[in-house]
Amino acid sequence: LRSAEPSGPGGAGMAELKSLSGDAYLALSHGYAAAAAAAAGLAYGAARGPEATRGYGTPGPGGELPATPAPRAPAAAAESSGEQSGDEDDAFEQQRRRRRGPGGAADGRRRPREQRSLRLSINARERRRMHDLNDALDGLRAVIPYAHSPSVRKLSKIATLLLAKNYILMQAQALDEMRRLVAYLNQGQGLAAPVAAAPLTHFGQAAVFPFSAGAALPCPDKCAAFSGTPSALCKHCNEKP
DNA sequence: TAGGCCATCTGGTCCT
């Protein structure tokens, strides 16, 4: 990815999604699910179901790929890959001539058949690479909090990336606020800041998140201003009103 | 039907 902010075709959807990005999006910390659902509106593949969305079309019989059904196998692509059989070499050469022009010969010393098998293996590698990329995107979709449901469309690739970016920013902001809150509480209780803040200095220490989801009592202290969630570390949080 | 999204093929470039 050479451009962090892709542009070009698909711009309409991008503009829509960009309206959710940055600070404006971060402001939606409580409405993340709704925002995600909005982003999911840019997604694709509702009618295909979770399995079909994989949609990796196999180029055709005889290839080195597993013989999974190819819901969207591009006819022309399969033909151009020469894996359909018959006049495969002719088709392959015609394709090359079309692309390279009359005099074009990038690999002139290779015999056509050898050349073609090399091309097929390169194609297969590229397919595998793209499948791995899609698997990684699926993994990312799985951990992004948006409406995962059969009735909700799968997030598009670009929507997945942008939503993930915003989610990370949102988490970082929440962590920052939590650090400030802990520092504030430590001041109020006369604790040595380095001791109490130590568990939070490591970015990955989400397990020490000091709020308990169970308690719902409003805190008379200022920690209630943070997300409205009572803090287990705050002595006021569990006080009876 | 146009536009969005996608998978695939392909050639070029860089790296090991």
Place this chain on the structure above:
DNA sequence: AGGACCAGATGGCCTA
């Protein structure tokens, strides 16, 4: 030399 990565081209499917 071979593999990984990238971007352009192409064509199919879906939705508004």
